[in-house]
Amino acid sequence: MARASGGAVERRAVDKRRVILDAAVRVFARQGFHTCRVSDIADEAGVAYGLVYHYFKSKDEILDTLFLERWDILLSAIQEVDRQEIPVREKLFAIASFIVDSYRHDPELMKVIIVEVTRAANTFGRTHLAQIREAYDQIATIVARAQREGVLRSDVTADFAALAFYGAVEQVLTGWIFALLPTGEREYEEAKHLIVETICGGLERTEGQRPAAGSRD
């Protein structure tokens, strides 16, 4: 199937699959995975009900696909960041930036991934626990190296540090998703700095560091 000559056919086929996936993002974001019907996705995509099952084995597989597509990109991005020869703080900033920018670029997709998979570890995320853990582990690796180099304190375990970092990021996205936090270009940039500042620098006022972003004493 899909011989070299059949480019046009295959292109069209791939497109419909994509159309369905994109529609699913919108529907999941709007109604939630459990609440929506497969027919809602078909309607949103402007295709017949049955076509959804031509391209996907089940409703679950659609969410699955959406998550894995995006999570793989995230994992690659973290690895890429880790390869660079820059200070931890910059690595963490780069990771926070990547995730925040993902949200900026496609809030609906990120909403689905966070709300329906990452934060729904019971229902659906269970299947993907390994993937999610992989992200934690990569971050922990970055922290552990910095600890060995003496840049980060060692009495907070790397695993725990990764948890706290990821927790802050997820919490911020969740805040945006449910409008607990104001959104906007400025807020996105600010959040990146705040996350890294909080996790690396800590909340307590110290002598050494007071970079004060336009602040007064």
Add this chain to the structure above:
Amino acid sequence: MARASGGAVERRAVDKRRVILDAAVRVFARQGFHTCRVSDIADEAGVAYGLVYHYFKSKDEILDTLFLERWDILLSAIQEVDRQEIPVREKLFAIASFIVDSYRHDPELMKVIIVEVTRAANTFGRTHLAQIREAYDQIATIVARAQREGVLRSDVTADFAALAFYGAVEQVLTGWIFALLPTGEREYEEAKHLIVETICGGLERTEGQRPAAGSRD
């Protein structure tokens, strides 16, 4: 109904309601709210199907009740902590302790609250967003006061600090719930310190603070 003389009747009635609620916790924890059937709860409680609807308007109302009961206690606990005249760090430690101990005392209930409500803001938590926000706000208030007193830095907003703190706590509980993190008495105690240490002190190695692993000031 429930005349003064009818103590025994009322007691029995209240008990069955409680039996159903407790059974629901076990069932929700084991199978998840969406996956379980009302008949599973009835079976677990050892009562007839219909009795569940005698005490609760709907399946949702059971989860509702469970969440609100517990969340009210949490909110009171935070307020109580805030009333005390102790340093921020100790206040945050007390809050972290309360939540960790809640988990220690009743992991199934906390699992249900975290997984099915708090982390499931889309499906169910939406109804309780205001309650959840209330907890954030109370924490933010504590941070804000400490900022005014000059104990905490002011370039990280109080709202954001609360988010990061709560995020760390929730992330740790989630780690325990899904066995990403080892559980046990020692781990529970350790977690309380790590959360506060990370959020207040930050991950970076500094001159002033270096309370090596086992020690306390």
Add this chain to the structure above:
DNA sequence: CTCGTGATTGACTGACCAGTCAATCTGTCC
């Protein structure tokens, strides 16, 4: 003993919806 009220029972119903499938369409290849 009898009445009444609330507790308790579990069979039943009505709605919903994921997934199936047989029919039809579209385009390619020879």
Add this chain to the structure above:
DNA sequence: GGACAGATTGACTGGTCAGTCAATCACGAG
């Protein structure tokens, strides 16, 4: 043109379950 393959359609089925309800029970009061 004919035949084949995959794309596309949407009506239909089968199973699931939340919630209802009429019947029965348990017990206190008079």
